[in-house]
Amino acid sequence: MGLLSFLFGGCGKQSAAAKGVTPQTMPPGELSYSQLDITERFDDPLRLKPDDWIQTAALNESVPDGKGLPPVGASADEVYRAADRLSRFRESIAVPNDGVYCPVCHIANTQLARLRAPCPKCGRPLLQFGWD
Numbered sequence: 001m002g003l004l005s006f007l008f009g010g011c012g013k014q015s016a017a018a019k020g021v022t023p024q025t026m027p028p029g030e031l032s033y034s035q036l037d038i039t040e041r042f043d044d045p046l047r048l049k050p051d052d053w054i055q056t057a058a059l060n061e062s063v064p065d066g067k068g069l070p071p072v073g074a075s076a077d078e079v080y081r082a083a084d085r086l087s088r089f090r091e092s093i094a095v096p097n098d099g100v101y102c103p104v105c106h107i108a109n110t111q112l113a114r115l116r117a118p119c120p121k122c123g124r125p126l127l128q129f130g131w132d
């Protein structure tokens with residue numbers, strides 16, 4: 001584990017502990033994921049500029065039976081509805097260092113201030129995205 005990874009992980013744990021919020025507080029059998037896409041590199045937000053957009057990968061292609069994830073091949077609207085539900089959950093727990101993404105175009109940006117602003121590609125409101 002590199003230094004950046006250590007800092008990033010440590011920071012996240014500390015904030016979660018301070019707020020008394022951990023993934024284990026989620027009701028069992030309900031939401032296993034709080035977003036539909038992931039990035040391949042944990043340090044993406046550190047090298048991205050505020051106006052940079054990065055390609056993301058759909059989680060349901062690597063975790064086909066993940067709870068809360070739409071089926072592979074779901075329509076754009078189905079995918080977006082599922083992502084919107086998960087984003088509202090994520091928004092309610094105020095995760096530090098989050099950015100935004102479009103689950104339909106598979107792009108993400110580090111600026112949480114863009115939450116619910118139109119996606120630059122498809123115009124759907126951008127959803128909250130975690131990088132780790």
Ligand SMILES: [Zn+2]
Pocket residue numbers: 102103104105106119120121122123124
């Ligand atoms: Zn989009």
